[in-house]
Amino acid sequence: EVQLVQSGAEVKKPGESLKISCKGSGYSFTNYWIGWVRQMPGKGLQWMGIIYPGDSDTRYSPSFQGQVTISADRSISTAYLQWNSLKASDTAIYFCARQGQYMATLDYWGQGTLVTVSS
């Protein structure tokens, strides 16, 4: 069974750093892209970027380029989303999702990680 399990909720202060994780199991982690999607409170889904764990090829939405870093450790089948300096506007639920056979097809999703940034 394909599963993506994300790390738990985080509460941070503005300016702090953060790295959240997404562990894949039940499939060949290195052979599928893993994407990250933001959902701000009461709002829609926003595609942030994607990584291919096999060779760490990474692509970012222009809206998120330079704001976050996506990485992966294929030895432990885990993808990461990282911030160096959080802002209150980063408060959101962050989902990881596996991209299936077809481009833009996010076929399996993690449960989401709530990140709250507040002073």
Next chain:
Amino acid sequence: QSALTQPASVSGSPGQSITISCTGTSSDVGGYTYVSWYQQHPGKAPKLIIYDVSNRPSGVSNRFSGSKSGNTASLTISGLQAEDEADYYCNSYTFSNTVVFGGGTKLTVL
């Protein structure tokens, strides 16, 4: 990179059919068959219901169907049921090797 355009809300009675549109440009929806649709219930992760414009993943009801004409993709739900009440999102691959979502549509089953 602008979000794809979806109606903010649609509604229908049980048993009826509804259609949700997803409008982009020739650089995304119109240029590729890589359009997917997702259903999201409150407090839950999104669920893939249509991929590659019109294909259903295993286990998804055949009441859900997808199509595309030009720069607009559409999701049709037939035989509406109370459990279909949710938010629906489209997404598409883009010419810049990225992905863009629609703004989402809230479906209310009356």
